Amino acid sequence: MDFNNNNKRNELILAIDIGGTSYKGALVNKNGEIIYRYKIKAADYGSNEKFLLTIFNLISKLSKKTKLNNQKIIAMSFSVPGAIDTDNGIMKYSNNLKLENLNFKKELIKKYNNLPIFMLNDANAATLGEARKGIAKNYANVVFLTLGTGVGGGIIINHKLYAGSQFMGAELGHMSIDINGKLCTCGRRGCFEAYASAKALVNYTKEGLNKYKDSKMWDEINNDINNVNGSVSFEALKKHPNDLGAKEVVTKYIRYLSEGILNYCNIFRPDIILIGGGVSEQGDYLVKLINDYCKDYNYGFKSTPIPIIKTATLKNDAGIIGAAYFALDNLK
């Protein structure tokens, strides 16, 4: 029996994805495989202390598991929403968590003093996860766009996460595509996020419903406009390709989304553009619509390769797996 090899197989990363509604913890092996997971509902804390206690509790649940199995945790890594100082392990600001300037790494080191500790922004973690273990794993240069409440994402250059100066880069939702357009929450006008988020899609759908009282979209929501979500227009159009309302909504959304994607094609000429977040559940149907729009506007026309566009595969595990890879990359 090769003990050395066995030891290596038992070396694990304890990875935690801190989300708005839950904290997902997992033990991840060196192949990026989740071998055990444990989830806690996000606590209704009002202080840094309560937040820390919840995290310590989750760590304790996970580490107990490893002791039973004679496994060893070699690092901890965290996917964190908001502005993170990755180098110093400080959670500078998180709107979701209502935390400010929490020296998270210092608190963790106090308690787990022998372990290397890493943390990175959740969008970057998801990007790294998708790029290493997901459908983009064989591509060197990846632009990852998440279409959820907002538009986030990340950049992989030559298989490595690119996060810009002070790890504050890749705010891919805050590229203006219409400088005279809608006011964005960031203070600028016309941000990609304001036009291509699931939230924007919901608004287009509501407008479409109000305009087309006979649209089949009404069937999707049981005639109650409060039931609108990002899939309503797509689902109605799949079933009824001639529905004017659904067609108008989807066409509008695809135009905005594709214009942003075309920008990223021209800027990065990536090997692949990967789409995640709620809207990505439309899968190949969505990809076909984007490709149909983009094929006529790609810069350089036929002499320029059109990037492959795919929807993300890891979904809710992307953050945990990405956090684990971030630790593995930086342990080397």
Place this chain on the structure above:
Amino acid sequence: MDFNNNNKRNELILAIDIGGTSYKGALVNKNGEIIYRYKIKAADYGSNEKFLLTIFNLISKLSKKTKLNNQKIIAMSFSVPGAIDTDNGIMKYSNNLKLENLNFKKELIKKYNNLPIFMLNDANAATLGEARKGIAKNYANVVFLTLGTGVGGGIIINHKLYAGSQFMGAELGHMSIDINGKLCTCGRRGCFEAYASAKALVNYTKEGLNKYKDSKMWDEINNDINNVNGSVSFEALKKHPNDLGAKEVVTKYIRYLSEGILNYCNIFRPDIILIGGGVSEQGDYLVKLINDYCKDYNYGFKSTPIPIIKTATLKNDAGIIGAAYFALDNLK
């Protein structure tokens, strides 16, 4: 005497910057210093053959010089306008040179069979030159924008040139900032190039002159609108800060330019944004105007570092020096 060291000092890159009006050749040492240069006016050729003869002639002039000085050319490297297949050394298409699918590398190898040969797009070459030998040399992540007839540029990630899939990336002028806006030569609407090029600035200046018949801009052009160039509005405003016409033109141009720059700040969060091309001759005056515009709109406000903005320093030598560094990087 250290012969080995001396030999190394005498190892040179023969670099050629193929431009629209001239071909600039140089011998560049391993420190990126030009030690000899020779320029030929661009020939009025109608064929690949004539183009090649002109290049061979330039190479011959430069290599004769090295023989006199007991120096050794260790590689040739070319900065080429248009679409280049860098891996295979094929000039796929150049609008300026009226060349198509010229297997440039193959022709060069036929004649200079012992030398490694490299070539890259002129915007990428200039980016690499500025990033290694120019004012950006101490920064890891650089966005370089050239504001000339068009808007070009390039990207440096972690001190290395990023050129995307098949070296076709970083068309930084073809990011739409107004998808309902002006039609661009590329077929899309609202490209950054259509708003922030020197050509766009010339158009704004002409509009301003026609609107403000008493503007001091008229003095700058001797009352002849055919004399308008990209510096007219800036020069008038420097001398007459209250001139309404000059102010309107410069304000309009700075807004478009800054909105594009803000996009690149949010996408890359680079350590530095470097501005080259004709408009960059406005130097610190230009940079101050951009900074004043950008400071209120940088994503994340005070928690996000605003990149340093500077104007490029190598100017016409950037392409040659960048081509030389591209060879040096790839010889290693």
